[in-house]
Amino acid sequence: MALMHEMAAGMGGIRTAGDLVARMVMKGMKIDAAKEYVANKLGCSVFDLSDSAKMKEIRESLDIGTVVLRPHGSNGMAAKIKIAELLDIKIPSVELFKKQTGKSF
Amino acid sequence: MSDKCFTRMGDGEGIWMSKEQIREEVLAGMEDAIVKGKAQPMTGGDVDYLVEILTMPEKNVSVERGHEGITTFDAGTLKMAVRSGLPIDSSTALLIHERALCSDTMEICNTDYSYKQIKNIVYEEAMAMERAQMNCIMPIFYGAMPNMGLYTKPDGPVENWSELLPQGKVLEALEAQEKAAELCTNDMVYIGSILAEAGACGIQFDTAGASGDADMLAALQASKILSQKYPDLSITMGMANEFTLGMHGRLKFEGEKLAGQYPAKQVKTAADAGVHSYGPVINTNSSKSFAWNLSRSLTHVQEATRAATIPVLPNVGMGVGGIPLTTTSPTDATTRVAKAMLEIGKADGL
Numbered sequence: 001m002a003l004m005h006e007m008a009a010g011m012g013g014i015r016t017a018g019d020l021v022a023r024m025v026m027k028g029m030k031i032d033a034a035k036e037y038v039a040n041k042l043g044c045s046v047f048d049l050s051d052s053a054k055m056k057e058i059r060e061s062l063d064i065g066t067v068v069l070r071p072h073g074s075n076g077m078a079a080k081i082k083i084a085e086l087l088d089i090k091i092p093s094v095e096l097f098k099k100q101t102g103k104s105f
Numbered sequence: 106m107s108d109k110c111f112t113r114m115g116d117g118e119g120i121w122m123s124k125e126q127i128r129e130e131v132l133a134g135m136e137d138a139i140v141k142g143k144a145q146p147m148t149g150g151d152v153d154y155l156v157e158i159l160t161m162p163e164k165n166v167s168v169e170r171g172h173e174g175i176t177t178f179d180a181g182t183l184k185m186a187v188r189s190g191l192p193i194d195s196s197t198a199l200l201i202h203e204r205a206l207c208s209d210t211m212e213i214c215n216t217d218y219s220y221k222q223i224k225n226i227v228y229e230e231a232m233a234m235e236r237a238q239m240n241c242i243m244p245i246f247y248g249a250m251p252n253m254g255l256y257t258k259p260d261g262p263v264e265n266w267s268e269l270l271p272q273g274k275v276l277e278a279l280e281a282q283e284k285a286a287e288l289c290t291n292d293m294v295y296i297g298s299i300l301a302e303a304g305a306c307g308i309q310f311d312t313a314g315a316s317g318d319a320d321m322l323a324a325l326q327a328s329k330i331l332s333q334k335y336p337d338l339s340i341t342m343g344m345a346n347e348f349t350l351g352m353h354g355r356l357k358f359e360g361e362k363l364a365g366q367y368p369a370k371q372v373k374t375a376a377d378a379g380v381h382s383y384g385p386v387i388n389t390n391s392s393k394s395f396a397w398n399l400s401r402s403l404t405h406v407q408e409a410t411r412a413a414t415i416p417v418l419p420n421v422g423m424g425v426g427g428i429p430l431t432t433t434s435p436t437d438a439t440t441r442v443a444k445a446m447l448e449i450g451k452a453d454g455l
Contacts, residue, residue, distance in 0.1 A: 001428070002178060003206055004436050005421060005455050008167040009443035010176040013207035019243040022175040022209040022454075025416045026244055026307055026339035028381040031174050031453035034416075050173045065242040067204055076240040083242070090337040093238035093245075093304030 014059070015067050017042065017049040023087060041087055062086060081105045110160045113438050115398050116391040117429035127396045128156050134393070134400030142347065142367040144408040147400075151449050155403065158445050159396050165440040174447050174454030177382075177418055179248060179311040179343055181212030196237050203243050209454070212246040212309060213237060219252035220293045221261070227296050231303035238304040246341065247300040248309030251293060251327075253320040256285035263288070266352065282319035282353045289320070293327035298334065307339030307381075315345035317352025318363040325358045325378040332379025342375050343384035343420050344368075347405055368409035372417060382416040382453070385409050391430040395438055399427030399445055406450035416453035419446050 011018030017038055024034035039046045042062070048054040059066050064086065065079030074082060077097055084091040085105070098104055109121035122130070131152055138144045147155070158166065168174075178184075181202075182195035191198075195213055202208040213234055215223050223230060230247065237245055257265040263285045266278035297308045308331060314321035328340050349371065351364025359377045366374060368385040375383040387402040402419070406426075410417045424430035427442045446452045 001422065001434050001439055002176070002184065002208070004165070004434075004439040005443045006176050006206060006208055008165065008440035009172075009174055009447050009455060010207075011173045011209050011454075013209050014203060014242050015207040018173075018175060018207065018209035022177075022244050023306075025175050025453055026210070026341070026381055028415050030413075030416055034175075034453075047171060050170070067207065076242060077238070079242045080238075092301065092306060092335070092337055093235075095337070096235070096238075096302070096304040 011050055012052060012055075014065055015052045016055040020083065020087060021049060023083070023089060023091070027089065038087070111437075112159060113395040113429055113435060114391070115389045115393050115395060115429055117431035117433075117435055117438070119435075120394070122394070122396070124156065124160050127159050128152070130394045130396035131155055131159070131400040134397035135404045137397075138401045138404035138408075142405055142408065144367070144369070144404045145411070147404055147407060147449070151403075151407075155400060155445060155449055158441055159399070165436050166444050167440060168444050168447050172447050174452060175209040175418070176455050177210050177246070177309075177341065177384075178208070178212045179309065179420070179422065180214055180218055181246070181248065182214055183216060183218065187216050195233060196240065199237050199241055199245065203241055208243065210244045210246065210306075211241070212248045214248050218249050218311070219255055220249045220296050221252065221255045221289070223249060223296050224292060227299050231299050234300055234303040234305050244306035244339070246307040246309045246339075247305045248311050249296075250312040250315060251289050251310060251320050251324045252312070253285050253289045253316040253323055256288050257281070261285070261288070279353055279355070282317070286319040286323040286326075286356075289323035290326040290330075293323065294330050297327060297331045301331065301335045301338045305338065307341055309341045309343065311343045312345045313342050314349045317350040318356045319353045320345075321349050321363050322356050322358055325374065328375070328378040328380050332381075339381045340379060341382045341384065341418070342380045344371060344386040347385070347387045368405050369412040372409045372413045372415065376413070376415045380415065382418050383409070383413065384418045384420045386420045386425050387427070389424045389426075389428060389430050391424070395427065395429060399442060402427040403445055403450045406446060406452060410451040418454045419450060419452050421446060421455050
């Protein structure tokens with residue numbers, strides 16, 4: 001059932017900008033404001049956010065994780081460190097990782 | 106059959122109805138929400154569009170480009186590894202959702218989806234969260250239900266108010282609920298804190314209010330404490346019902362009585378508790394048509410989105426939000442609910 005909801009109405013996760021918009025909605029932003037915020041940070045239009053072809057290019061250029069792994073491309077925590085910086089937000093797991101490694105990014 | 110449209114009953118059974126019959130069902134479902142929930146009616150344009158969605162000839166439908174919302178889960182990692190019996194662990198389920206299904210968010214949870222039951226294994230759950238966060242890009246919640254009934258004897262320390270009330274022991278029943286709410290709040294804060302410190306992006310309080318207004322109060326109190334303690338932690342709350350059951354009847358949060366709250370009030374109360382997103386639940390009546398149920402749900406959801414200052418993510422799983430009450434919801438119904446919730450209900454996601 002979840003898959004049908006995602007196909008019918010979801011943003012598209014890391015195929016598009018779904019994870020990024022979700023991070024802003026999770027902070028209490030309504031969906032239109034969240035899309036606007038993410039589009040501004042990515043330097044694209046709101047329309048582009050759910051276009052998987054456009055977002056593949058953007059995600060690859062920013063190295064913030066893609067559906068298909070790439071050699072030396074960021075994934076998991078490495079991608080999230082960049083996402084936190086890009087969206088100018090604190091991601092709890094990134095903060096924990098900084099604390100564990102004693103590094104600041 | 107040519108003048109009839111294929112649609113369904115609330116239990117998922119396929120039926121044929123004329124467009125006029127479907128419109129009548131839509132109007133009747135909306136009327137139920139207006140009368141019982143004091144919701145405002147949908148506009149004529151919304152009613153027409155809902156009838157159009159319900160009678161579209163396509164098997165599956167989707168939102169128009171640009172109307173997408175985000176998707177969230179309850180019982181997230183339960184679905185593949187437990188209910189569907191896939192021989193995988195929860196961390197694999199997360200990555201399948203991220204990389205194959207392209208979910209916007211996901212949730213780690215335990216098979217016994219209740220906070221009280223997690224206390225003994227909370228550090229193992231925290232380690233699972235830490236490992237998952239190393240591999241996942243999308244946001245990961247930890248979720249479970251307040252399930253305050255578990256605090257009653259013989260499973261818990263508190264007298265059972267459902268047994269006390271029929272005996273006429275009203276004051277004892279009220280005190281038992283208040284004590285259970287206190288214990289439930291403490292457990293949710295304890296578990297939520299450990300998961301937050303393990304790097305969870307968010308905490309979900311699912312099916313809040315299942316044991317009535319005291320259950321809802323426990324979730325609100327836990328949300329308030331956690332949101333103040335961890336400002337970067339996202340808190341989402343999904344409800345148990347379209348109105349908060351007054352098992353206690355006198356409980357208030359921030360001066361507002363909880364019993365009898367419908368979605369438009371529930372969302373404000375949740376926001377006052379520091380909750381970042383709210384999921385209304387409108388239960389499906391399996392004896393009524395899919396059109397009746399979806400219309401009733403949308404009328405309630407519109408009322409909530411009109412009042413909301415936080416995102417509204419309606420629950421659209423089995424038997425809620427217009428989804429038929431069956432373990433395998435037909436895709437034609439599921440996708441129509443998704444489309445209508447975002448385009449007519451003005452929800453921020455699901």
